[in-house]
Amino acid sequence: MAMLRSPLAPDHFPDLPDIAGVRFAAAAAGVKYQDRTDVMLAVMDPGTTIAGVFTKSATRSAPVLDCQAKLAAAADTASASGAAILVNSGNSNAFTGHHGQTSVAEITRSVADITNIPEARVFTASTGVIGEPLPHDRIVAKISALNNALDTSAIDSAAHAIMTTDTFAKGAMATVDIGGKTVSISGIAKGSGMIAPDMATMLVYIFTDATLAQNDLQQLLSSICDRTFNCITVDSDTSTSDSLMLCATGASDVDVAGNSDFAMALETVMLDLSHQVVRDGEGATKFVEIQVSGAMNDHDAKVHGLSIANSPLVKTAVAGEDPNWGRIVMAIGKSGAAADRDRLSISFGDVLVAEKGWVSPTYKEADGAAEMKKSNITIKIDMGLADGSATVWTCDLTHQYISINADYRS
Amino acid sequence: MAMLRSPLAPDHFPDLPDIAGVRFAAAAAGVKYQDRTDVMLAVMDPGTTIAGVFTKSATRSAPVLDCQAKLAAAADTASASGAAILVNSGNSNAFTGHHGQTSVAEITRSVADITNIPEARVFTASTGVIGEPLPHDRIVAKISALNNALDTSAIDSAAHAIMTTDTFAKGAMATVDIGGKTVSISGIAKGSGMIAPDMATMLVYIFTDATLAQNDLQQLLSSICDRTFNCITVDSDTSTSDSLMLCATGASDVDVAGNSDFAMALETVMLDLSHQVVRDGEGATKFVEIQVSGAMNDHDAKVHGLSIANSPLVKTAVAGEDPNWGRIVMAIGKSGAAADRDRLSISFGDVLVAEKGWVSPTYKEADGAAEMKKSNITIKIDMGLADGSATVWTCDLTHQYISINADYRS
Known part of the structure; x- marks a missing residue:
């Protein structure tokens, strides 16, 4: 199985300066x-x-x-x-x-x-x-x-x-x-x-x-x-x-x-x-940046960010270009770090999706769906609790990941 | 998308006794x-x-x-x-x-x-x-x-x-x-x-x-x-x-x-x-029992068991019927609970796969592969440290899981 260059790869290998010594x-x-x-x-x-x-x-x-x-x-x-x-x-x-x-x-x-x-x-x-x-x-x-x-x-x-x-x-x-x-x-x-x-x-x-x-x-x-x-x-x-x-x-x-x-x-x-x-993540078709702010502290923000980034249900939703913010609520809830459902807000790019414990009155599904069609997706979470923040990065979970890791024997 | 009854389902709903009151x-x-x-x-x-x-x-x-x-x-x-x-x-x-x-x-x-x-x-x-x-x-x-x-x-x-x-x-x-x-x-x-x-x-x-x-x-x-x-x-x-x-x-x-x-x-x-x-796990085709013994305590045993059970690389290996014990070593290593590489032993069913920090001299790939072809798979881990034990259960991670969660929009 010859693998194609990742669709998320940079154009070319950069021109690296020689390092004396x-x-x-x-x-x-x-x-x-x-x-x-x-x-x-x-x-x-x-x-x-x-x-x-x-x-x-x-x-x-x-x-x-x-x-x-x-x-x-x-x-x-x-x-x-x-x-x-x-x-x-x-x-x-x-x-x-x-x-x-x-x-x-x-x-x-x-x-x-x-x-x-x-x-x-x-x-x-x-x-x-x-x-x-x-x-x-x-x-x-x-x-x-x-x-x-x-x-x-x-x-x-x-x-x-x-x-x-x-x-x-x-x-x-x-x-x-x-x-x-x-x-x-x-x-x-x-x-x-x-x-x-x-x-x-x-x-x-x-x-x-x-x-x-x-x-x-x-x-x-x-x-x-x-x-x-x-x-x-x-x-x-x-x-x-x-x-x-x-x-x-x-x-x-x-x-x-x-x-x-x-x-x-x-x-x-x-x-x-x-x-x-x-x-270059296995099977990746989307690069996802998850920005968490307003957490109790920086550690909590990273815990929430990684819980979202590692959730199979979030990653498959991204693969399916589905603005499925309910799965993000789930991943925050399970992370173990402090969260208050009614203070939480969630945005895809600049589109405010959910706030105050429910979907935002300004949110339109078509706007969320348009954000999810991009190759580079930003998910912003404001926990609404304090000043802790962190940014984590991940990719989506696709059929290609399963093919790479299940269909071909080692 | 109509879903077929899980291949791992019991034959029929049991005859439950009435409960007075x-x-x-x-x-x-x-x-x-x-x-x-x-x-x-x-x-x-x-x-x-x-x-x-x-x-x-x-x-x-x-x-x-x-x-x-x-x-x-x-x-x-x-x-x-x-x-x-x-x-x-x-x-x-x-x-x-x-x-x-x-x-x-x-x-x-x-x-x-x-x-x-x-x-x-x-x-x-x-x-x-x-x-x-x-x-x-x-x-x-x-x-x-x-x-x-x-x-x-x-x-x-x-x-x-x-x-x-x-x-x-x-x-x-x-x-x-x-x-x-x-x-x-x-x-x-x-x-x-x-x-x-x-x-x-x-x-x-x-x-x-x-x-x-x-x-x-x-x-x-x-x-x-x-x-x-x-x-x-x-x-x-x-x-x-x-x-x-x-x-x-x-x-x-x-x-x-x-x-x-x-x-x-x-x-x-x-x-x-x-x-x-x-x-009835989404996309499941294999039921997996993970028995961990010899851990420092029961809590550590459960941490190791769940680390194996939640690992996408272990779950895709099971889906691919691949006796990939290296991924189990990886999952034990990352769990955070105590482990000693050189005291660890791993079996698939009754087939001893790895012991003393390396593949067992008695192990034949064909034996491991035969175990992985079963619908009900048992993975046994002996940590070789103390008396802690736990058993956890999971299923494999398949293309059908991705189809269910990524291919169809909510």
């Missing part, structure tokens, strides 16, 4: 896929600080556990040496028992030997089928060639190599002027692919030539992640492999500690990539 | 449906105690709020007078603002006048579309006729009148001998109907001729509900109208306080009805 290479190792690249190596210069955010799954993969242990231990030594990231697609090396750890060790040792970077600074990720042994020998056999091919301009080939069943490669960039110097940010992601025999997994790698200490980098990344990647959902199923890493090479010689322009630029890149993941 | 009638009021009954009235003799469990939704319907208030207030007066339950299908009287309360008041006042039962002991429920005004006049116009038609043997007509998009009427019964006397339990339910323009809603009414004080009745009902109706899920979406009421007429003169035979018989009836709701 980081080089990329991709290769075809034949882990699972044939006739395409499936391994990427990124090598960073000494001075690079690295932060990461990973899946909270209790059954997370061997590479995730290895990255988390290394980042936790590296807080002190941080940028003394270079660093490397190796990612393969086609096999997630998850639920592979102790064999999974062996595979990670074999790969990181080989990368360390060939790149002359300490093994404690070599990170890996694997994405694809769960529970099958990773043929790490095929990857190890390519590391010399990858090392020889490293190129500052090859980030696009890296973006393609990490795809599994994505229908398009995902990239985003930003530049920001700080004190007359230009700081650049380039990021790539994969996620929510189609025809996956297992759950969608998400990998994100972002690089910048800014200078930032690891603790500050981690704090910034975690904070923005809560408003971007932690606010998207395709089907409420959490991967065992989700990984997001941010590498700051410092090559620009611009220290961005406390710089709000840099933080905003980074958030732009992360928001862009997170939206691209939703736009 | 309660009479039923059904009528066609034309609330929404034409050419079928859509209102049922049950009237109980003085001496009847009543307990109830209702949706926890923050946007619950006017009838639910009214029932909850009356049951809370009636704790003392309990069985001094008779009691009545009136249920309509076709309109849920939910998110109808203050008009919803007016409709409830008009109906309960009329029932009280005509049956000579205090309004505080008249309960109602409504199930169907959300957000449309309930044409309560059509219901009120039928109450005299309903009262005149009351019949102890008419519980089957009541079961049919409360159906919305159910594909079959649901009933279950049990009798138990206590001290040489027979105590009977008869119950009816509706839920998880198809082609519903709004979410599935569940209503359950159970009647017994046993004698039990209201507090004891409520405690028993709540406790069993946690192991039966609170352990089923079709699509993780919680209705604004879910109501479960248990009425004990006392006509058998058998006090069942502390009687474990009665409690077991009641649990059998409630389990049967809850399974019938799942078997």
Whole structure:
């Protein structure tokens, strides 16, 4: 089953600025896929600080556990040496028992030997089928060639190599002027692919030539992640492999500690990539933004937003272009966060649908239906309680999602 | 779109024993449906105690709020007078603002006048579309006729009148001998109907001729509900109208306080009805029992079980007859309850699939695939941590679910 490019995909892969201090290479190792690249190596210069955010799954993969242990231990030594990231697609090396750890060790040792970077600074990720042994020998056999091919301009080939069943490669960039110097940010992601025999997994790698200490980098990344990647959902199923890493090479010689322009630029890149993941959601035909305001607090607003975004009945209504606001009332009611039926108001785009515990007297079904015909739909909820707000993003639930996940055997 | 009877339906509606002290009638009021009954009235003799469990939704319907208030207030007066339950299908009287309360008041006042039962002991429920005004006049116009038609043997007509998009009427019964006397339990339910323009809603009414004080009745009902109706899920979406009421007429003169035979018989009836709701789940072609053992505690076991049961990726794998145990690992990992990847074991029926953090050496894909071809599938999880256990029930997620909820406009 060849998948068509998502109807919600951007026109083309963006032109990402080179990030001084980081080089990329991709290769075809034949882990699972044939006739395409499936391994990427990124090598960073000494001075690079690295932060990461990973899946909270209790059954997370061997590479995730290895990255988390290394980042936790590296807080002190941080940028003394270079660093490397190796990612393969086609096999997630998850639920592979102790064999999974062996595979990670074999790969990181080989990368360390060939790149002359300490093994404690070599990170890996694997994405694809769960529970099958990773043929790490095929990857190890390519590391010399990858090392020889490293190129500052090859980030696009890296973006393609990490795809599994994505229908398009995902990239985003930003530049920001700080004190007359230009700081650049380039990021790539994969996620929510189609025809996956297992759950969608998400990998994100972002690089910048800014200078930032690891603790500050981690704090910034975690904070923005809560408003971007932690606010998207395709089907409420959490991967065992989700990984997001941010590498700051410092090559620009611009220290961005406390710089709000840099933080905003980074958030732009992360928001862009997170939206691209939703736009490539399995079977997606609609991109949905859910804005919740007036909640008791920001946490409650996010709980309501995600309850709406994860509701199969809301998602099928969106697929059917049905302005079925009763299902939104249902999803708010079940979320567990505070709600008062009679203070709630609901709009589709700028069309006020319901207020004061019932349908608005100004609402016309034809207006709601017109909003639902759009490819990009905004649902606004005002809880009418206090000042808490949050925005979350999702896609619709279609026959294609069932086809991808039920009709074709893994 | 006429819906076929669910492939998982029982052969026929069971022969329910009459319960002395309660009479039923059904009528066609034309609330929404034409050419079928859509209102049922049950009237109980003085001496009847009543307990109830209702949706926890923050946007619950006017009838639910009214029932909850009356049951809370009636704790003392309990069985001094008779009691009545009136249920309509076709309109849920939910998110109808203050008009919803007016409709409830008009109906309960009329029932009280005509049956000579205090309004505080008249309960109602409504199930169907959300957000449309309930044409309560059509219901009120039928109450005299309903009262005149009351019949102890008419519980089957009541079961049919409360159906919305159910594909079959649901009933279950049990009798138990206590001290040489027979105590009977008869119950009816509706839920998880198809082609519903709004979410599935569940209503359950159970009647017994046993004698039990209201507090004891409520405690028993709540406790069993946690192991039966609170352990089923079709699509993780919680209705604004879910109501479960248990009425004990006392006509058998058998006090069942502390009687474990009665409690077991009641649990059998409630389990049967809850399974019938799942078997009529929208688009369901497979009935799935998920047995979780070895969890840190019973609560954790239920959290894991419901995480598996609600996972779209697990449910689509079941629909596709795919023994995709990787998705079960994923669902356990994301649940938030304690799990250790390397102590976990997973079986489909009696086929051990995975253990010790990886696929079992004895597992053959053909064996797993054969289990998944069955209509009734059992998934067993041993967490390997402690003694917590729980069983939950669900159905698969199919194209028909999408068709019901997306392809047809409300």
